Amino acid sequence: MRIFARSFSTEPAHRRLRLVLCAALAVVPPFLGLGYALAYSLGLVGALATGFTGEHWAKLLRTSDVTRALGFSLAVAAVTVALATVLALGLSLALRRALGRGLGATALFVPLALPGVVAALIGFQFLGGAGVLGRLAWHLGWIAAPQEFPALIFDRHGLGIVIAHTALAVPLLMLLFTRLHANERIDEFAALARTLGANRLAVLRRVTLPLLLRRAAPSLSLLFAGVFGAYEIPLLLGAQRPEMISILARRKFALFDLHQRPEAFLIAAIYAAIVLTLVWIAFRKQPPAHVG
Amino acid sequence: MSADSANAIAVSWPRRAGATALIVLCWLPVAYLALLSLARDWAFPALLPPGLTLATWRRALAGNDGLVTSFATSALIALLVATLATAAGGVASRVFAYHRHRGWWVLAMHAPFALSPVILGTCLLYFFIRLGLVGSSAGVIAAQFIFAYAYAVIVLIGFWNPHVAALEDLARTLGAGRRQVFQRVVFPLARPLLAVAFFQTFLLSWFDYGLAAVIGAGKVPVLTLRVTEYMGSGNVQLAAACALLLIVPPLALLLLNRRLAILAA
């Protein structure tokens, strides 16, 4: 029987090398990029750099567009994950049997084949004033002209961004919850709880939701990180202000004042630090990964 | 067991209606794109296009916009990325799996996803230029490989368990060489999950926009870039056709084998 309990220090050298190489392929590039970003933001590298300087970091505390972009991105990500989770939980629990195995289950896979750019195109076509929803509203007599339609895209609250990301996330999460429901044998636990006298609401609150959410937490945190750093959808559906963090970093990268380029890297460094911290927190709470 | 009882219970009509509505909503984007790509003009407030035409598709497939080339470029890059990532991921996942702290190694594999592809591409651009990888498919493949490899490890790590280890050991004690063990014992068992990893990494590359834009420097004309290009010049019909070219292959594959979409929990 293969012995699993090994620690790194007692590994023979060639196995240690293997472990490090395998890990390095995925770990080195992001940290290399992060290191370069930090160095650039401190003035250590760059075509117009003049040596170590804390001015860009100091400026961060004075200007508001970075903090605003961070706050906005975090808010959009949080709202998207919360909304998508609630919708996906509700729909998957309510429609689990109605969707069945055939047409219903298949339909949920269709949105998985939609990338960000296509979702943005659809969002633009549906949510714009002269788009599908606008035309429906016009036919129903609710509006008289395209500009009366409420601003769902290019708006200051990021509604279009939230809607597009939520629409992509809900089917994904529904599939996840359905699979977890089966794997974690929720039905059995629920039946057990009912025999012990719990009513339907208690079963939901004490059995179903905690089990599902705990097992789904890693996926939800990855979804959060994904929406936080989203680029294509905000690029095509977002307003100029407030901006999502990836958009801001790219904009600062290409500003007229070339001396402001370090700010773009500074934003990248902060953004990476935030996401790394969040991922760390989310995965630390997981029970030890059992094999199989 | 529970499935049988589920089928036996009659589903109430509101739930059936809800399910039907959900099914329609899921298919709506694809149907709309198809209609848009066939529409002649489609201005406010028409709910349906006034006329249909094949001109957009003729231009997409036979015109000199190079969309067929883009399709082939995207496909080739994605196939290479998927192959390399699945192979390397398979190897690496085994290396990590049989280690006491495999949880930490797997966590480390999430590192690339801490940065969005655009931002990682921007930060690594300097290094890619030094390596001469910018503006070429090789560079885009290398950049996408970082993400695809990490994801492949995450997907495939779940395969290695004491059961597989025991089978490996059993085969070895019965005299099989290492190569035979893998060819005859492990690989057949791993095939379904390898297919999933291959498909997922293919999608990661096929749908990528940020890395192709930054590292490709506009010279690698993948389909995602073309869709944005047509949206940017206001040609929504061609953008819709391009979008369909982008989503139909993975959609077809997914519908043929839904298990390809198994998510790494």
Add this chain to the structure above:
Amino acid sequence: MIRISHFRLILLGALGMFVAGSFGCRRGAPPATAAAVENLSWDQIATQARGQTVNLAMWQGDPFINAYMRDYVAPALLARHGVTLRILPGQGGDLVSTLMTEIEARKAASEIDLMWINGETFYQLRQLKALHGPFTDRLPNARYVDFANPFIGVDFQQPVGGMECPWGGAQLLAIYHEERVPSPPRTRAALAEWVRAHPGRFTFDSSFTGMSFLKSLLYEIAGDRTALAGPFDEAKYARYGGELWAYVKSIQPYLWREGRTFPNSVTQQHQLFASGEIDFTFSLNDGEVDNKVAQGLFPAAARAYVFDGGMIKNSHYLGVVARSPHLAGAMVVCNFLISPEAQWEKHKPAVWGDGTVLDVARLPDEWREKFSAARPGTRSPTRSELSGKGLPEPAAQYMVRLYEDFRTQLLH
């Protein structure tokens, strides 16, 4: 006994492929240095250019311009000069950013050979020393170019100096819907009045075209077309710019979406105009209205006009990248684009409608007749209506400040 495991083999193999690919794939021709091209005659340059692929980075937001390049220029270059033209997306700050990263990485040969640029990009590129030149005097067709014209020989108050080649000319025009706007406003006071009477029907975009409109208003505030001449003047900007932002903020609540957001490109604004959401749009392309109406993208009632105080008139240029590995090819492409034939094709309203940079008087007879007989589109102002209404571009920093203040003043 050392057994090399299969895993290690596969891993090393993959790594090896990766490394080999990274080094092996960039074996192209060594870049032709400026010195090498310096001593060649034009015939030798043309010969060297044969078989080269020239990468041209340009704005791709207009399908007509894209079609002109793709369906006319690229085939002609291939057939007549053996040069393959490859169009890359890229404009303004993105281009400069890419080239700057290349400089930082000490890259010997650039990815881009030729660029479609304007004044502010020209300014930045000269800062980075990223342009090859002076080169325009080497081009045979440059003898037809009207360098003496202040709108052509001077780019955003910088003398061109042979570092960029003029390509075409543009006059900013306001486009309106004739039926919905029977008498369009021609001064900023009239505009403010119209906007207040018709809330939500006017806006301008947050990129180049919108800034050109704001620059035109800046001139009207300054009162004199020579007021913004010369290098950037902080005091002037503080005075006129302050008044400009006060004016825009006063009409902001009556703009589209109550001025809380603006179209992020002129293409987007055209779509809003076409769908009827707004009644005005702008264009730096004289032939915009005619060719878009002809294609059914704009309503037939679209017309173009100029404000009484004049509107920005400028030229756009082509720049050759200093470390381009295809200098000869880039120069051949440039030379073709300023040839009378290519300029005439571009001038046709159905194709692009762009103004020519050639001095018509110096052209051979057949071309002179064609250009002289050319009628502007029926929906744009006539040449006599436009004369005297062209405002020269002020120094690049004015526009940069406008970009910055646009965000801080209007979008808060």
